[in-house]
Amino acid sequence: MTAPAATAHTPERILLKLSGEALMGEDAYGINLATLERMVAEVAGVVRTGVQVAIVIGGGNIFRGMAGSAAGMDRATADYMGMLATVMNSLALADAMDKQGVTARVMSGIDIQQVVEPYVRPKALQYLEEGKVVIFAAGTGNPFFTTDTAAALRGAEIGAQVVFKATKVDGVYTADPHKDPTATRYTQLSFDEAISRNLGIMDATAFALCRDQKLPIRVFSIFKPGALLRAVRGEDEGTLVSVSVSA
Numbered sequence: 001m002t003a004p005a006a007t008a009h010t011p012e013r014i015l016l017k018l019s020g021e022a023l024m025g026e027d028a029y030g031i032n033l034a035t036l037e038r039m040v041a042e043v044a045g046v047v048r049t050g051v052q053v054a055i056v057i058g059g060g061n062i063f064r065g066m067a068g069s070a071a072g073m074d075r076a077t078a079d080y081m082g083m084l085a086t087v088m089n090s091l092a093l094a095d096a097m098d099k100q101g102v103t104a105r106v107m108s109g110i111d112i113q114q115v116v117e118p119y120v121r122p123k124a125l126q127y128l129e130e131g132k133v134v135i136f137a138a139g140t141g142n143p144f145f146t147t148d149t150a151a152a153l154r155g156a157e158i159g160a161q162v163v164f165k166a167t168k169v170d171g172v173y174t175a176d177p178h179k180d181p182t183a184t185r186y187t188q189l190s191f192d193e194a195i196s197r198n199l200g201i202m203d204a205t206a207f208a209l210c211r212d213q214k215l216p217i218r219v220f221s222i223f224k225p226g227a228l229l230r231a232v233r234g235e236d237e238g239t240l241v242s243v244s245v246s247a
Contacts (some may be wrong), residue, residue, distance in 0.1 A: 009234035011130060013052040015041065015155035017148065017165045020089055022056035022222050029061055031092050040096040042228045043133065051232055052128040054158055056151040057093060059085025080145035081190040083110055086147065090137035091116070097133055104133040109141025109150070119156055125178060129157065142247050156213045163215055163234045164231060165202065166188035166222035171239035172199055186239045194241055 015167075022039065025032030035114055048052055062085035094104040105127050116137060117123075124171040127134050139150040140216040155163045172194070175183040191211040194201055201207060201219060212216055220231045220238030 010049075010051065010232060011161035011174075012050070012055070013158065013159065013160050013161040014046075014232065015151055015163045016053060016055045016150035016228075017163060018055060018057040019147075020061040020085065022061075022168075023057075023089060023092070024061045029201070030063065031089070034098050036092060037100075039222060040093065042101075042102050042222070042226070044100045044102045045099065045226075045229050046232050047131070047133060049229070049232075050131075052131070053126060053133050053158065054124070054154060055090075055093065056139075056147055056154055057086055057089045057135065057137075058147040059083070059089055061085075062088055062216060065221070076143040079145075080110075082085065083138040086139060087112065087137040095133055103131070104135055106135045106137050107139040109136070110140075113166065113190070113229060124158060134158075146203050146206065148202040148234055149209065149219040152206040152209040152213075155215055156209065160215065163210060163217045164228065165217055165219045166228075167219055168221065168223060170221040170224055170227065170237070172201060172219050172241070176202060181211065187236060189241045190244055191241060210241075211243070214243050216240060217223065 004192055018039070023031045023188045025035030029216070043053060059082045063082045065233055066221055087167050090106045094106050097104040107119040109119050110118045111118055119136060119141070125136050136150065139145060139147050149161055169177060171185040172189065173183040173185050177183040191207070201217060202210070202244070218231050218238050220227050222228065227237050
């Protein structure tokens, strides 16, 4: 089963990568309700245009609060704890979406069927085709892999046309825009250019998977109102990283 064909400007199926920290808002950790509602409203606006949306979310907003107790812990154990944090975030996202009138389904990479259903690719594709938002929890289900890698993997598996990586800044810059006022935003980059300039857009495993699968990445600010919808429509929003850059 393949993804629907994209139009000239708007993809029909996307994978949205959210960091857990984005849910904190101005709080030190946890989930800020107002921030959650605003982010979900942005996603709902895209869903209502007919775009199929899948989401991978991190767990840093929860797990970072336990970072002290995790110091010195076995890496695999700590990673499984982080996976459980992503399940909590995914449940919160799904609940907020239901309140916005958008049906969401959480699918987990680890088996906790009393809480959420397991990730099964054909079922995920069915949900997407039915117009439901699919939230992939627990990363890849394996330790030693980041949620960036989970986003690249799930994006490739479901035939997404673009991975949208939500960040705190509105794209990829020549330097840190908070420190260098002369920094300029790239509108487009090739994967090779991003690697040669050491821009650190995603972790190396995730970035290599997207490059190998010719899966574009658009980096944008989740804190900029309307940015997700504009980016999905192909407007000048954020930075598009692809196999080649048009002249």
